[in-house]
Amino acid sequence: MATIKQVAKRANVSVATVSRVMNNNGYVSAEAREAVERAIADLDYAPNRVARSLFTKTSGLIGLIMPDITNPFFPQLARAIEDVANQHGYQVVLCNTDEQLAKEQTYLVALQTMHVDGLIITTNHSDNPNYEKLELPMVALDRIVKSGIDAVISDGYEGGRLAAETLLACGATKLAQIGGPEQLQTVKRRTDGFLDVAGDRLVGMTHSSFTFKEAVTASKHLFDAYWPFDGVFAANDVIAAAVLQEAVRRNVRVPEDLQVIGYDGIELGEMTSPPLTTIAQPIYEMGRRATERLLDLIEKREIETKEILLPVTLTERQTTKRKGQDT
Amino acid sequence: MATIKQVAKRANVSVATVSRVMNNNGYVSAEAREAVERAIADLDYAPNRVARSLFTKTSGLIGLIMPDITNPFFPQLARAIEDVANQHGYQVVLCNTDEQLAKEQTYLVALQTMHVDGLIITTNHSDNPNYEKLELPMVALDRIVKSGIDAVISDGYEGGRLAAETLLACGATKLAQIGGPEQLQTVKRRTDGFLDVAGDRLVGMTHSSFTFKEAVTASKHLFDAYWPFDGVFAANDVIAAAVLQEAVRRNVRVPEDLQVIGYDGIELGEMTSPPLTTIAQPIYEMGRRATERLLDLIEKREIETKEILLPVTLTERQTTKRKGQDT
DNA sequence: TCATAATGTGTAACCGGTTACATATCAATG
DNA sequence: CATTGATATGTAACCGGTTACACATTATGA
Incomplete structure (x- = not known):
């Protein structure tokens, strides 16, 4: 790697001039600029960012x-x-x-x-x-x-509301939810929004982390403890995928017997069978x-x-x- | 952020000594070392990696x-x-x-x-x-x-072979494949291994990139052009997920009517319904x-x-x- | 006891940039 | 024509580390 000194030498100018043309500040004559540019091209020079960093912070x-x-x-x-x-x-x-x-x-x-x-x-x-x-x-x-x-x-509270409203609008009457990790405020807002709309139509609720494994456990638990319900809101798409899988395992048809809404809008949602309805964050x-x-x-x-x-x-x-x- | 000079001053030594204790090289007396260490702790000093970088490259x-x-x-x-x-x-x-x-x-x-x-x-x-x-x-x-x-x-050729052998051992007789991007050598080897074992039991084959969207198109094409077949090897798990989805769409039961093997072993494979059999890379x-x-x-x-x-x-x-x- | 080696420490050069400052030239202005 | 401001360029200090080298002191061995 060439250094600024080598460029300066080749262009017959000082390092200051080279620096000036590179940073496009200070005064530089047309000839000097051209000479420097040619030298830079000839030497395939690129300034050392570490050195620059040290000075400029x-x-x-x-x-x-x-x-x-x-x-x-x-x-x-x-x-x-x-x-x-x-x-x-x-x-x-x-x-x-x-x-x-x-x-x-x-x-x-x-x-x-x-x-x-x-x-x-x-x-x-x-x-x-x-x-x-x-x-x-x-x-x-x-x-x-x-x-x-x-x-x-993104607007988690509104997202939670939207999930509940959608489920209700699509004919669900007994809602359930798997919430996310409780210490995550952004995630908690989704739950809040959902619950505010669901009201007493909520028949079951549990929590899960965002790992698929735990989501599977939580899904089983939801079914075991609260079935029947006909609409589930999952705190994210991974959890929703687990719910879908558990539904298949129990021969519950989606969406006929059970509707599911996920959250996030990650690509995974397109890949499940059936593809997942979800609240998409941008x-x-x-x-x-x-x-x-x-x-x-x-x-x-x-x-x-x-x-x-x-x-x-x-x-x-x-x-x-x-x-x-x-x- | 404190500098080495400040540490040196506080410890009443030169910067060289400070540098020596930090890098644990050269000779340093016990007292000097201790003084420097205390100064470092007091000032909450951490060496500037940019400066170090400039010298050490x-x-x-x-x-x-x-x-x-x-x-x-x-x-x-x-x-x-x-x-x-x-x-x-x-x-x-x-x-x-x-x-x-x-x-x-x-x-x-x-x-x-x-x-x-x-x-x-x-x-x-x-x-x-x-x-x-x-x-x-x-x-x-x-x-x-x-x-x-x-x-x-990882051993793509062996992976391809293993996929074909597995499909065959599980009773499949008419094999199909969706290969990956052809310019990827590591991916091509999977295809090679698969084809070498499949031989004339291969009834259909197409290609796809690794985006889900294209995989969906390729899956439709595979079914349209070559159905019936009873074993599919997909060049990766995303493509396999698309095949699964297409099978559902066509009311083809997996694994009863059609067996599917993916490739990679990403977490997605656990989340599909049914969960995906796959050749797992480590x-x-x-x-x-x-x-x-x-x-x-x-x-x-x-x-x-x-x-x-x-x-x-x-x-x-x-x-x-x-x-x-x-x- | 003296030569030599090991230990301990500081000064200053160096890494490769940026820029303050000094200096010089030249055109414009009154 | 003298003054001033704009233009142009180079020298050297600086950023914050590392380390070669010089120098001093102490330990070791013959």
Whole structure:
């Protein structure tokens, strides 16, 4: 790799001039510019970002802290973030914390010492004090933070309502629900919305983490404890897939005997049989907005903290009947 | 963030001494060491990795180049890579190239200028000349590269054979296949293995990319063009899910009328109805091995290039019958 | 006891960029 | 014509680490 000094030498100018043409600032004569450009091309020169970083204290790196990229909700988020970051010349550093405070802490110092320019956090320790004392631009994604940190989330309460309304509109009368991890506020809102609409038509309810395995257990439990019911709202699509599987196992026909609505709108929902009706979050959009917001913060285009709330939509596939159609 | 100079001052030693205790090299007296350690603790000091990087020309960064993290095969790989990297103090930079040469090229220079220590490539441009002129440790994952680059792959040919043998052993007599993208050598081997065992029992064959949408089209085509058949091998689990869905749509019972075997062993296979029998690659293990190999290369523990071939296994779920059991 | 090796520590150069500052030329202005 | 501001360029300091080298002190061995 060539250095700026070699370029300067070849172009018969000083390193300062080379730096000026690269960064397009200061005064540079046309001849000098041309000579430098030719030298850069000849040597196939690209400036050393580490050296630049040391002086400018910016790295072009964004830290992405997630619980587990293996959870199918996150890859799309990661993809959106990476896309936007890349379009603006940033790279993203992937960190899986498994929700463990210790891992999170380790990453935080690693990211800080490598001078990342900002952080996107999709992790759920709602009150990790480490974040606040970190003086870094950051935005929380799909997660609600107490104070001082920007957040991009979708409207979980409305999503929960929409799920219940849809089930009811499609003729369900006995509703059940499998909620998500209770400490996740964004997830809890879905439950709240659902329950507010379901009212006393709710005949059963249980909880599950977002791993398929636990979802299977929870589904069995739901059937064992509360059957019969004719409409289920699952806190995410993975759980919904487990419900679908359990229904098949019990020879319960979907959607004829039981309607199911999931949450998230991940691709998995298209792949189940029958394809899953779900409340879709604008996942890519959420990632995009979060990253744009972060870049605004990094490049000082915005100051005041705010929360961006995105709408959810119903994706009707085949685990619900047509609306208005009765049993 | 404190600097080494501040630590030195507080400990009443020179920066050299501080550096020595941090890196645990050179001579340091017990008192000096203790003073420095106290100063480090007091100031909550962590060395600036950028500065260190500039001098040592190592960054503790690994570039991970994948087609698309959104494809459900990759997150598990990414997870394994990140786990191992992290255990050894490295961070990983995520790059999605969509198989576009231009994007790949952009990333390559970005990664190079930020002095990543190594590269893991799961991308399929089998002969991108950019890699060879890059003087960086790298290993190809789930991808075969001409020469000079280490590779970690699983035994696709054997996997294909195993799929065919299983289908046959479970009573299938008329086999069909949906192959993957033809330019992917690792995927083509699956087809080769399958065909070699299937022989003239193959009644139909088509191809598909790994997107679900295309897989649905390919599945319809397979049924339209070649039905009846009683055993299908899909080049990956996503395609198998599409086949399953199409079977339901046509009222073909699985596994009674039609047995299906997928490939990869991703979690999706557990979530379909019925759960998918599949040829499982040791995905996490592949990521782990690739990363360990890369670290060996980076830390100069290994020199000669080699290809690591990992075995695949049959994961029997419910889209195949019990072996030996006839129709 | 003296030469030599081992131990301990600081100074300064270096990594490869960016930029403040000094200096020089030239055109415009009154 | 002298003054001023715009243009152009180079020198050197700086970012925060690492380490070669110089130097001093202490231990070891003959």
